[in-house]
Amino acid sequence: xxxxxxxxxxxxxxxxxxxxxxxxxxxxxxxxxxxxxxxxxxxxxxxxxxxxxxxxxxxxxxxxxxxxxxxxxxxxxxxxxxxxxxxxxxxxxxxxxxxxxxxxxxxxxxxxxxxxxxxxxxxxxxxxxxxxxxxxxxxxxxxxxxxxxxxxxxxxxxxxxxxxxxxxxxxxxxxxxxxxxxxxxxxxxxxxxxxxxxxxxxxxxxxxxxxxxxxxxxxxxxxxxxxxxxxxxxxxxxxxxxxxxxxxxxxxxxxxxxxxxxxxxxxxxxxxxxxxxxxxxxxxxxxxxxxxxxxxxxxxxxxxxxxxxxxxxxxxxxxxxxxxxxxxxxxxxxxxxxxxxxxxxxxxxxxxxxxxxxxxxxxxxxxxxxxxxxxxxxxxxxxxxxxxxxxxxxxxxxxxxxxxxxxxxxxxxxxxxxxxxxxxxxxxx
Ligand SMILES: [Ca+2]
Ligand SMILES: [Ca+2]
Numbered sequence: 001x002x003x004x005x006x007x008x009x010x011x012x013x014x015x016x017x018x019x020x021x022x023x024x025x026x027x028x029x030x031x032x033x034x035x036x037x038x039x040x041x042x043x044x045x046x047x048x049x050x051x052x053x054x055x056x057x058x059x060x061x062x063x064x065x066x067x068x069x070x071x072x073x074x075x076x077x078x079x080x081x082x083x084x085x086x087x088x089x090x091x092x093x094x095x096x097x098x099x100x101x102x103x104x105x106x107x108x109x110x111x112x113x114x115x116x117x118x119x120x121x122x123x124x125x126x127x128x129x130x131x132x133x134x135x136x137x138x139x140x141x142x143x144x145x146x147x148x149x150x151x152x153x154x155x156x157x158x159x160x161x162x163x164x165x166x167x168x169x170x171x172x173x174x175x176x177x178x179x180x181x182x183x184x185x186x187x188x189x190x191x192x193x194x195x196x197x198x199x200x201x202x203x204x205x206x207x208x209x210x211x212x213x214x215x216x217x218x219x220x221x222x223x224x225x226x227x228x229x230x231x232x233x234x235x236x237x238x239x240x241x242x243x244x245x246x247x248x249x250x251x252x253x254x255x256x257x258x259x260x261x262x263x264x265x266x267x268x269x270x271x272x273x274x275x276x277x278x279x280x281x282x283x284x285x286x287x288x289x290x291x292x293x294x295x296x297x298x299x300x301x302x303x304x305x306x307x308x309x310x311x312x313x314x315x316x317x318x319x320x321x322x323x324x325x326x327x328x329x330x331x332x333x334x335x336x337x338x339x340x341x342x343x344x345x346x347x348x349x350x351x352x353x354x355x356x357x358x359x360x361x362x363x364x365x366x367x368x369x370x371x372x373x374x375x376x377x378x379x380x381x382x383x384x385x386x387x388x389x390x391x392x393x394x395x396x397x398x399x400x401x402x403x404x405x406x407x408x409x410x411x412x413x414x415x416x417x418x419x420x421x422x423x424x425x426x427x428x429x
Contacts, residue, residue: 046148047243049225049281052163055142057113060121061128066136069163074109075185076159077178080140080150082116083127088154091172092131098175098182099135107161107186111136115145115153160185160281164225193284194221194247199276205293206272208258208265208332208383215274215290216251223247223281233272233294234264258332258383265296299331299384307376307392308358318365319396325352325359329382336380338363342372352378372396 054069068076079095081088095110102108114124117139128137140146148157148168158167158181167181196217203213215229228241229252240252274290306326313320321340327333338361339349348366352359359378368374374394381387 046157046165046168048165048167049244050165052159052165053144053147055144057138057140057142060124060137060139066138071109071159072163073161074107075161075182077108077110077182078157078159079110079112080115080145080153080155080157081112082114082153083119083123084116085153087172089131091154092133094172094175096132096134098178101179102182105186108182109136111138113138113140113145115140115150117141158182158185160188162281162283164281164283166281188222188281190222190280190282190284192221194219194224194278194280194286196276196278196286196288199274199288199290201274201290201292203292205295206256206261207295207297208261208299209297211256211258211261212253213256213292214251214253215276216249217276217288219247219250219278221247221278221280225279225281225283226277227252228277230275230277231272232275233260234267234269236260236264259334261294262299262383265294270294270296297331299329299382299386301330302386302388303327303329303333303336303380303382305336305378305380305388305390307378310376310394312397315365318367321361321363321366323361323363323376325378326357327354327359327378327380328357329380332383333357334381334383336378339377339379340366341375341377342368347374368396370396 052068054067056065056067058064059066077098079088079091081091083089095112099110102110112133112135114137119139121139124137124139127133145155148155148165152170154172156167156169156172156178157165158178160166166185169178196219199215199217201213201215203210206213215231217227219227224245224247226241226243227245227250228239230237230239231254233256238254238256242250242252270293272292272294274292275287276290277285277287279285304327308324308326309322311322313322323338325336325338327336333354336352336354336359337349338352338359340347340363347368348363350361350363352361354360359380372395374396376392376394377389378392379387379389
């Protein structure tokens with residue numbers, strides 16, 4: 001019976017804590033300046049793995065100045081709280097349990113940081129007595145909650161012995177979970193640097209037609225602080241950093257712009273390098289470099305454009321034209337636009353959307369008369385910058401929706417060729 005009562009009250013207390021964990025700060029931390037020193041602090045969304053900021057603040061109960069760097073070598077738990085915060089108060093007995101549990105552990109230290117610096121020292125001392133806070137207490141005069149972008153309290157942060165952020169938790173997730181993380185850090189050896197193997201790309205060679213690829217690597221380590229990739233292709237570089245990833249296989253997808261590959265291969269670049277930097281939570285670092293071939297593909301002809309269909313749809317405010325063309329190229333079409341000209345004037349234009357080789361434009365409410373002669377101009381460019389415009393004559397069917405190819409005559413611009421580069425057309429005008 002007693003056991004059951006204990007269980008029930010434990011569940012109720014847990015529910016109380018969980019139901020109100022995220023209590024939003026509304027009236028503080030809109031400033032990014034330390035109110036006492038006037039120094040600017042740059043707000044910085046913190047990731048597990050990032051370095052801790054050093055600070056100096058006065059510990060309220062002992063009236064002594066402490067710096068964060070003086071706790072190097074210890075696992076540090078910081079509880080961000082305010083006295084007006086109900087969920088913070090609800091978490092205090094559990095924090096007290098954690099502090100008592102590690103009372104004999106020299107490599108652990110706990111502290112509560114009051115995020116509301118309008119709360120006075122004397123009141124905090126009374127509060128500390130009420131909640132048996134027998135650990136370090138600070139008023140956040142160094143604005144570290146601002147630096148770490150704490151937006152809700154309680155927030156708990158755990159730093160490892162090397163002063164890297166190891167864990168961040170909004171709300172209070174539970175005494176046992178926190179003890180599990182602290183134990184993990186106290187037991188962590190992590191003396192050896194990360195070991196890398198099988199660093200490879202799933203595509204080789206990369207080319208303008210095969211420009212998306214994934215670099216992967218097997219990593220062996222106790223705990224990774226970050227994995228960072230930097231790709232270099234001629235003058236082009238692209239970097240990616242993953243904070244605190246799981247140990248094991250690590251992957252990074254690169255989606256290269258075909259134009260970049262085209263330009264670099266024109267400059268006789270034949271390979272890309274990917275440098276990887278991996279660091280563990282002790283600061284041990286391992287690097288490796290992967291070289292991936294890049295193929296230079298010839299691009300000798302401009303895109304070829306054929307008109308597939310023109311469908312007219314009657315509307316109250318004009319005719320809607322739904323136009324499909326097929327565009328192919330010896331390498332890659334980068335984009336296409338369509339224009340409709342009436343009586344030598346531009347009537348409407350649109351960037352075409354595509355699915356595979358089929359490009360579509362849907363132009364709404366065009367003012368065109370029955371049997372009016374239109375010129376449909378389609379411009380396409382390929383990856384090497386070859387640009388072409390093809391013109392098609394079209395006679396409006398005046399409302400009769402349907403496939404209209406029989407009325408289309410391709411306009412000859414040069415003998416034997418139905419298309420010329422746009423620059424040439426422009427010159428003729
Ligand atoms: Ca290690
Ligand atoms: Ca081409």
